[in-house]
Amino acid sequence: IAGITQAPTSQILAAGRRMTLRCTQDMRHNAMYWYRQDLGLGLRLIHYSNTAGTTGKGEVPDGYSVSRANTDDFPLTLASAVPSQTSVYFCASSDSSGAGANVLTFGAGSRLTVL
């Protein structure tokens, strides 16, 4: 793999079910992010992580949780999915040093539909 790998590519989920979106990077970037993208609303930050072992809340964290057990992986969990969480989810990472902190590498996205 090169860059960021997200899985699944797409998923249809019944409301109330638990879902984990996986994100793995092989660039040894310290920082990782989860965004959701909805038509007309651009990209909105859900959660982020400075480094392994730490996480923080973004603009729209409610209903989502993350963990950062190691540098490479940053899974996003929906404990009990609701239809409003239907969206395209993008994972991203960046080098946390200086100006590189703002240069994000994105995955291809995970399209989630909650019925």
Next chain:
Amino acid sequence: LAKTTQPISMDSYEGQEVNITCSHNNIATNDYITWYQQFPSQGPRFIIQGYKTKVTNEVASLFIPADRKSSTLSLPRVSLSDTAVYYCLVGTLWVTGGGNKLTFGTGTQLKVEL
């Protein structure tokens, strides 16, 4: 965090130069300005980044005036393949222990026609 404002959409023709301006009136001293490009069904892709004056790479130029309250992405001689959404992002340099909430606006939809 500096809020950014961009035009919702722009139209152009092949071979023309396109300039997309982003306003960020409350930019902080340590903030960098970064532009991304996003094609349908793909994640955003880094285009260019700058702090002040002008930056140029093989893809685009970025013009930043002295007050840094706005920036302009310049795409020379666009082609159909430049049709995409362009995002301006203003973010603070990494602060130890503080984290970095990088937030995007709604972007500018550029449509290039023949």
